[in-house]
Amino acid sequence: MTGRKAFATAIFLSLLAAVVPAKAQSLLPEGIQIGLSTDNVSITAGFSGADLTIFGSLENPDPLVARQNRYDVIVVLEGPPRPVVVRRKDRVLGVWVNLDSETFENVPMSYSVATTRPLQDITEPNSYKQLSLGASNIYMQPADAGDSPATIEEFTTALRERKAATGLYSENVGGVQFLSQNLFRATVRLAPNVPVGTHKARAFLFKSGLFIKESSAQLEIRKSGFEQSIFRVAHNYSFLYGVFAIALAMLTGWLGRLIFRKD
């Protein structure tokens, strides 16, 4: 046993000796790139959630670090930011009523994370905070900063919990896999109710627990087909849409009488 260990160390040392001069010459820093096969995804009528695959590569990875699996990658797909109101129900005379509320500005509508390993194994909580990475570390800006920290904390937790419960904030541990030394594949989940708009895909590279580099790409999620046309018309030509809805109802009532009349 001891003999083998010594042998391994010897190889390690000789490798190091070989690599160090090479590195000194080029001094190429590690980098990360991600690529999306398309810059827009269309959701059709039957959309019930999907997995989105994002490919990426490491630039100038240190083969030794790569072989020891000390590179970690976290990929995040972040939905468009929107203001959100969180309301809490309380009992008033026995009836549950929305009483307290807190408004947050620029809350990502969705937040899907894919990682190589469990988040706590990659780096320590503080670096996540600094990078504001991970559903529990996104900074939620309260609209009314005058509220007590305890209240803001309570509503922030509730907001994350509700988002996670509806699948909009998700975490896919093991969702990033290295296909070779350079190439990796990340699978992030799109919830059935994924918001439409411009999503931002970001990839974070860690080496032995240290943050190295970040890369990002944009992705447009839109509704397609018949449903999207209806949604657009309802918002852009709302008066005509209303007239159409009424005409359709009157026609259906009249046809229904013609077809099914029993008197």
Place this chain on the structure above:
Amino acid sequence: MGIYLPIAEISVNVFVLLAMGAAVGFLSGMFGVGGGFLITPLLIFYNIPPAIAVATGANQVIASSVSGVLSHMKRGTLDFKLGGVLLAGGIIGSTGGIYVFAFLRRLGQLDLFISLLYVVLLGTVGGLMLVESINALRATRSGAAPVLKKSGQHNWIHRLPLKMRFRASKLFVSVIPVLGLGAGIGFLSSIMGVGGGFIMVPALIYLLKVPTNVVIGTSLFQIIFTSAYTTLVHATTNQTVDVVLAFILMAGGVAGAQYGAKAGQRLRGEQLRALLALLVLAVAIRLAIDLFVTPPNLYSLSALGLN
């Protein structure tokens, strides 16, 4: 089979909606009401957001009312003039209702307000109808002749000024209560997504003393226009009318209504009213329970309105 609703933005089962529409259509044909007071709570139970359930319910009511009015027009049991005055009031009430609706939605109290209105109104109307129909059933069983409305009997409503003559209803009455009734129904229509037939019919019979045979046709006539107006205003101010959802409900509804109307002819009036009363009370109790039972989630999220 799942279908994606473009405005409600959720996937639902088409057959559940068709069955819902047909069942409510059957009952509405049987009892001569629009069925909005059943459709809207059912949609809410089926997880459609209340704001969309209300606006879409109003749209669906148009179809069943048109279907009903056509048969009343054929029979000549429709007072256009009375319907017109009710409608004028309805437009005013509906406009007010839409503003209250948008205001409550911003406040986050819309769902509660809709539920409370349903519980109070359905509970009251259902309770009164049940008592009245049980008394009528008892009276017929004991052999006594049913107490009919005494003609010439006047109440305070008939002493109000600005009288107007409604020939088809054989009525000479002040326009103030007629406009007021129309406005009240219009207000409820825009907040609850109902045509308001379940309030309009007893109010016309008991308050204005309109002959029963003209009541249903006239009420349906004005409901078409009040709910059309409500639909239009909801579509423009709140964008909450889901035309796909409404169409599926209508398709089931108009078919069910014609069968229901036939089934209704086999039942006696007071039996019919007792059944309707029980149904109305059941919906009220179900909604009331939801108000008091601890919700699974105390917290709720809503996007801050862009409009």
